[in-house]
Amino acid sequence: MFLNYYFMTLKRYLIFLLSIVVVSWAAWSLILFMIDPFLTNWIGVALFYASLFLALLGTASLLGFIIRFVALKQKLAFRVVSDAFRQSFFFASFLLAILFLLSMGLFSWLNILFLISGLSVLEFFLISLRR
Numbered sequence: 001m002f003l004n005y006y007f008m009t010l011k012r013y014l015i016f017l018l019s020i021v022v023v024s025w026a027a028w029s030l031i032l033f034m035i036d037p038f039l040t041n042w043i044g045v046a047l048f049y050a051s052l053f054l055a056l057l058g059t060a061s062l063l064g065f066i067i068r069f070v071a072l073k074q075k076l077a078f079r080v081v082s083d084a085f086r087q088s089f090f091f092a093s094f095l096l097a098i099l100f101l102l103s104m105g106l107f108s109w110l111n112i113l114f115l116i117s118g119l120s121v122l123e124f125f126l127i128s129l130r131r
Contacts, residue, residue, distance in 0.1 A: 010077050014062070021058035027051040049100070053092050060088030086126065090119050 008016075028051040035044045064084030069077065097115055101107040 010081075013081065014065075017058055017062060021055060021062060024051055024055035024058055028055050049096055052099075053096050056092035056095055057085075057088050060091045061085045064088055087123070090123060094119060 028048070031044070031048050031051055035048070037045070037048075061084050064087055065080055068080045068084060094115060098107065098112065101111055
């Protein structure tokens, strides 16, 4: 009974992830409305990107899990959780890379094509490692 308390069940994982998502979106909105992007230093910019990354990662992970587990009725919860988290990590990284490219004035369709290609190759590599 004592050891069972420390193991992460699916319900505990989802509650923990949901609470992290709520805190991350609250932190991002606080940073968005309280920090002036023209007057802040690199710490303010880093906090903006970090809180947005965590919020997008958690939200996409929850949505990916719900779509796979509930709508598609896939059975193995640990595999669904790991796939949803991995793909949401790539999704959040992709969106933040686009925002970073926009902020630096480097956004072009060629850069986006390279980013999509790199993330696709990385995803296929990680899928092939699992098998």
